Amino acid sequence: MTSLELQKLLDAVRAGTVDSASAAASITAAMRAAPFEDLGFARVDTHRELRQGFPEVILGLGKSPAQIAAIASRIISRRRPLLVTRAQPEAFDAVLEVAPAAKYHVEARAITLACGEVERGKGTIVIACAGTSDLHVAEEAAITADIMGNTIDRLYDVGVAGLHRILGEQNRLHDASVIIVVAGMEGALPSVVAGLVSVPVIAVPTSVGYGASFGGIAALLGMLNSCANGVAVVNIDNGFGAAAIASLINHG
Amino acid sequence: MTSLELQKLLDAVRAGTVDSASAAASITAAMRAAPFEDLGFARVDTHRELRQGFPEVILGLGKSPAQIAAIASRIISRRRPLLVTRAQPEAFDAVLEVAPAAKYHVEARAITLACGEVERGKGTIVIACAGTSDLHVAEEAAITADIMGNTIDRLYDVGVAGLHRILGEQNRLHDASVIIVVAGMEGALPSVVAGLVSVPVIAVPTSVGYGASFGGIAALLGMLNSCANGVAVVNIDNGFGAAAIASLINHG
Amino acid sequence: MTSLELQKLLDAVRAGTVDSASAAASITAAMRAAPFEDLGFARVDTHRELRQGFPEVILGLGKSPAQIAAIASRIISRRRPLLVTRAQPEAFDAVLEVAPAAKYHVEARAITLACGEVERGKGTIVIACAGTSDLHVAEEAAITADIMGNTIDRLYDVGVAGLHRILGEQNRLHDASVIIVVAGMEGALPSVVAGLVSVPVIAVPTSVGYGASFGGIAALLGMLNSCANGVAVVNIDNGFGAAAIASLINHG
Amino acid sequence: MTSLELQKLLDAVRAGTVDSASAAASITAAMRAAPFEDLGFARVDTHRELRQGFPEVILGLGKSPAQIAAIASRIISRRRPLLVTRAQPEAFDAVLEVAPAAKYHVEARAITLACGEVERGKGTIVIACAGTSDLHVAEEAAITADIMGNTIDRLYDVGVAGLHRILGEQNRLHDASVIIVVAGMEGALPSVVAGLVSVPVIAVPTSVGYGASFGGIAALLGMLNSCANGVAVVNIDNGFGAAAIASLINHG
């Protein structure tokens, strides 16, 4: 039982369409369910949605296709939306066997399967990225934000070397409730964007670059030291994490 | 003219208490004002509040008391709230001469002078810190969030070595609209907190620790790699920055 | 002659089942044996068990299958237990030719061949890991602790993002004589575990993660800076090393 | 009520010297006591001894003398042993006002006040250090191990540049139940010691050195990469932490 389902059940009770006794029975059953399922190699956190607003997401990195499929299978069996990030095509093949309707997003390297109703966020999440090479990360954020119930607006290849590209889109920036800014190399875009708006900016450094970019450290440090207010940072290439907190903000 | 003042003026026009002509005159005058004042060593960004919701804040670090006082003087003269962070007592002495009503917050090392009306945030910002040594940073966040119009709830010394201290305060965590978590050493508290709630967590690593804490790097890396969803990170010891984005979220 | 064999021999002398002369002869023979065998590319430390309680273990990394098999052959010929860590399947093939009864543990990437009697540790070593991706390292620790004569209890995928998973297993934690905690990403689990128990915690950072995990540095630094007492740390991904010191503690 | 007191109480019940009713009353009272005291800036973890075997220790670093004295006062009032590490002389002056019998250990920079009975460890903890400049850290370990109820044996200035100094003391090493090895510069001593014994070695890197010692990083990395088995590492200069885990091992 998700928090949205719980809320609807209680609304129904108040509206008189469900009687208290059967409502109580449903709630009790949900509470009795174990808070995790132990698969031996994994303990699926079945209460995460209640605590955090979205069911457990599978980070594909470092897990075998079989492990991913097994965990996915448990999530689907509870009829919750499925999201696997950092998924290789082999993982998708394995997931397809337990979830034939699942989709693979090549650019984002993510597997999704929408399921059940998800509460909609109140505004729009703008996802801006500095260059074409940042697309993998930006798309991971977009796919994540989408399945978590948010309206998204993509604004790609608007890096600071050609400022007019972002300055020309200020209207779209101002319409956002939260902005995710994805950038590699020197990672200057979040500072520029945050200086133009009055909404939270979630900065995602990417490993795009070479030499002294040190796999994204340059961009990460740049973003942590932003001279603009209203910027917070997630891990290098962590499009998922940026979307997760942006979704919480957009649902706040 | 702040965005709040602008909004009130337009409300008054709609309500008929102010006529269009004089409103137009006021707005025009504001628009004619230069978007910054050039003091030679500083260009005070007088439009920042319009763009970002709060006037320019003075980072005391690396500025002389005279420079700080001069910038403060320009902000006060426009009747905007004053906030100086990382302010030494000598800077406070200099500010007192241009702003006798200013206050110095010793623990937070901040100077403030409330002025004019600030739009109130909709919920509560919880500020949690792991240990007593993190107080400087937590208080900088608290003072900042306060002057930016937020209700705050302090939850101090609740580090993970004694989990019952934070587990016993889950109600206060659940009542927050956004949580700032301040921690040094291994910086594990944000992961634990974010695993318990469904609101955004802004993590602030502190330079508290020694040896392999490397001035806060250990905590910073820990927070960037949080296994919990809904965490974003600001610079080491940046209580101000955490409060700035938390305030934007709380005003969203 | 291992220390266990020596002790048994002396017990037999005291019990009168072995006469002093033949006991003295055995001991003298053992002492005459060279303390190492020189294979040219390797000097097998044949006295290590006497000094350290367990014969030399072969770190497979950086050694050719032929070199590994040659060293293994010398260990087996002295009838001591064999353990090869970081062993590729090719190394196992080579070892099989000199030790047909050897086993390969895929998850742990280890080759073992139990041989002779090993002194049993007095209690249980709990091996906890934070996530499914940490299994390689946790299993290396488990296989090592097992062959060194310890009872082990596996507690997998109990990371701090879902605290109830570890809090629900406190009984098993309290029953341990020493706990090995394996975690990547922010490496917060050892602090949480150590805060709950009064036994030594050996923390193993893993290279699980991406971006600012820097191949395990984030977890390593987090564990070194643990705010909880009773934690010591081994090298990144060093499941073997953790088990080696845990076994010494458990045999103390 | 500490675990030792609890055990004695139950022994007395079994022995018939205390009746069940009054024993039950005492235990109930102890359980009713809050698990922490909230001083505003600190939450003193009053249950830590029950969970971890020793009451909360005060890390003096980053706390004001007044804060240290206030926390110390709460610990003393519960009649538990007091230990403040990294204490400046000013902190000692402040503590003296609430605990006139407290002692200051200059070399260890620690404040202690023994109080009540502490369970004795079963063996001896050897504390070895490589050079005279490592004494601060070695003494912090010694003072800590002492107040936690351990017999200690100091073995100072036995660095590897003059191997005969440590080789000549092998008897003392073999008599230990656990060995703390403190070393700066290249930090080679723990590897050498661990190669000679069959007990756990807790290695403490120190910030002794200059240039490429990088404040102890060289020693830290050396110890983490020890080629000898049975070594685990604590933070740079963390004599306290080494003694805390050594004490747990020695009490196991």
Next chain:
Amino acid sequence: MTSLELQKLLDAVRAGTVDSASAAASITAAMRAAPFEDLGFARVDTHRELRQGFPEVILGLGKSPAQIAAIASRIISRRRPLLVTRAQPEAFDAVLEVAPAAKYHVEARAITLACGEVERGKGTIVIACAGTSDLHVAEEAAITADIMGNTIDRLYDVGVAGLHRILGEQNRLHDASVIIVVAGMEGALPSVVAGLVSVPVIAVPTSVGYGASFGGIAALLGMLNSCANGVAVVNIDNGFGAAAIASLINHG
């Protein structure tokens, strides 16, 4: 004899105002002069101006006031312009004794004494800095560029958090022959400036910032990874070095 003097002499020969014999004598004398003067602790490079266009500059850092004054004395005695960077007031006091007309620039921490004619650069060097705290470095660049014969235009406190401050000064940027951009924190200003102009940009990272700015590393990496073309970088806080290469460009 400087290259400018040499050129003038040859012009005079060609113009007939100086006869060949006396010109040859002057040139021979200059060539006979030793290419350096050995002061024991320093070898003053008396030919540097011939090779590099400006006489040796004294880096005050790490030299005693007496050493600085002694070297300065040798430069002045050859009637060349004097520049001491990173000079403490004590160094100025010592220099005053050998050069009573020398000036101390407090903000730039530099000592200068103009002497003889310096060839003028052909255009203007714009020196832009991001914040008030960057003034020390920007002024070191300005003083250096000035004494090397360049026209300079200061553009201070134009950081990217308030983009209109730099966008409003594009005319001054376009009039430059080379631009020095000084910035700390995330160091984004050079990318933004270089994206607007078609002249070389010399970027100077500063140590302004705290926490993850790591003494200027964040800004340095940001600038090295600039996505804009036409940017090259000098050492952290090296205002002098930026001006030296900018002057060469401006004299090209």
Next chain:
Amino acid sequence: MTSLELQKLLDAVRAGTVDSASAAASITAAMRAAPFEDLGFARVDTHRELRQGFPEVILGLGKSPAQIAAIASRIISRRRPLLVTRAQPEAFDAVLEVAPAAKYHVEARAITLACGEVERGKGTIVIACAGTSDLHVAEEAAITADIMGNTIDRLYDVGVAGLHRILGEQNRLHDASVIIVVAGMEGALPSVVAGLVSVPVIAVPTSVGYGASFGGIAALLGMLNSCANGVAVVNIDNGFGAAAIASLINHG
């Protein structure tokens, strides 16, 4: 319309060969053109040449062959010179389909297609490299400088271990208007070269080396700390960036 074309048009107007009306029409048409073309995954910056003197260059790294070809196609369609750096052979195959006349420079890993007239630089750019292994980077610089309209002079394998190799080429160094110095390992060559000349030196560290060269960090730091004046540095292996700023200097 490039700046060169604009200048020629205005010259023609002044010369009377073009009448004002048609000139105005041409200029207006150019200004009406959108400043970028949005390809979805990329926004081609069509005004970059006007602002920066050369059209947008494609960094091949991290872009798919199809993306590269699509952007290249847009640049060619505007009849501007094409440069793709860090291009794999697969990218060249894709580009060939839209630009059959394009050339692939194997050593430089670059694709070029000259098109239209490019303004010539006034002097010569010397490109010196320390060793044979630095050729990739030196050639990237050479190809870039060539297509940007510069005369180049290659001076390869002149590292400091055999000083006579560079000392014997001082004439060529003195004839340069700007020198690009490419070096890996300790990166000492720029300091030596800059000490010999009075023109700007652009230093390019390369990732050539092993061990403590750390992928070019050693060379990068060496160059940033050059004791010679007139040196500025670009990113590791960034031959393109060095040529881009050198070209601006040479066109200044």
Next chain:
Amino acid sequence: MTSLELQKLLDAVRAGTVDSASAAASITAAMRAAPFEDLGFARVDTHRELRQGFPEVILGLGKSPAQIAAIASRIISRRRPLLVTRAQPEAFDAVLEVAPAAKYHVEARAITLACGEVERGKGTIVIACAGTSDLHVAEEAAITADIMGNTIDRLYDVGVAGLHRILGEQNRLHDASVIIVVAGMEGALPSVVAGLVSVPVIAVPTSVGYGASFGGIAALLGMLNSCANGVAVVNIDNGFGAAAIASLINHG
């Protein structure tokens, strides 16, 4: 003409077996030879043996087989000994075509071809390594020292975890004129060896290890911080460099 040949020629003159005129002719011819040969991509330093005692050695890393063979061909044509380090088998194939008598040393990854007489060093170079995995580097040192004219003594797998292995070989250590010590992981062996002898120790850190060995940084730092006197260090895995300086010492 090498320095050895020059010396012999002069000896012959003194002995009267060669007359002065023909000796002068030979010397003049040698001096007339260009000090380097320019192959375009490489300038072979033909005078290096005169300056440094051994002809130019080819570092295979980063050079194509064709480039290596071309340089080798020039060295052989001057009848000097050939050494190629870091050579892949493909490079050996290419070299074989120009030097059919060349040998490939698999373990050392080196190509050699002895040619002409090399001056013999006066004593023995001991090459000790800590573990079997360090053999590649130790053998590179051995092959290099051998071709440079030194007697070598290999002492392999004598790491500090089993001290008796090195202590038992003290006689061989004392017979050395210089000792090369190769070690990875914590790199403690050079300190131990240097504490036992009174000859120079050249320490070579290797990249052997994992996790916090950071590709040899741990060993490098350990060796730089050696508490023993008489140790100097070369780059990680630089067996060649160690042998080169050891050979100079042994020829001194």
Next chain:
Amino acid sequence: MTSLELQKLLDAVRAGTVDSASAAASITAAMRAAPFEDLGFARVDTHRELRQGFPEVILGLGKSPAQIAAIASRIISRRRPLLVTRAQPEAFDAVLEVAPAAKYHVEARAITLACGEVERGKGTIVIACAGTSDLHVAEEAAITADIMGNTIDRLYDVGVAGLHRILGEQNRLHDASVIIVVAGMEGALPSVVAGLVSVPVIAVPTSVGYGASFGGIAALLGMLNSCANGVAVVNIDNGFGAAAIASLINHG
């Protein structure tokens, strides 16, 4: 009894000036002496001279004046030469009380007291430094080499920015048996020197510099990556260590 004394004694026996019996008595007495003296905080290594050719040297860093004086007193009492490095003036005051004839070398920060005969090295040690700011380190090397029995030749301020300064001193370089090269900033001097000579070069990086010199890391890395043969490196600022190994080479 030092090795020099031992050798002389044996010479005397062979020469018949000392009879075997009394020689045997002397040797036996020396062998009976403990190999170290235990002062509690220090174990003075009294056999170090026998093993390593020079008695134990006191590193003043991290030791109190009283500790330094106490160790010095023991060395003097055995009539061996005294050397204290990194000694503060306070340490000198304390040493003066036990050794009134000791000298303090301000520039080198060293205390010395020559005592007894030291074997002379066979050649000259040249000590070259790049700049005036490197004098502290160069002088530490000079004082150390001097007291260890070497002839030294100082060559100061010969950095690569003015190559003629070092090229003009090649004769002195060629006369050396070993060269110590001290340099900060980019640390290029050792490569240049080693390219000119055929003797070993010991490179000493210094912490001279700022910004990206990172306290000597830039120079250290540069030296480790030297493209010239015959270079080995000691710790940053370790003038003592360079002289110690140079002395061993010069005595070889």
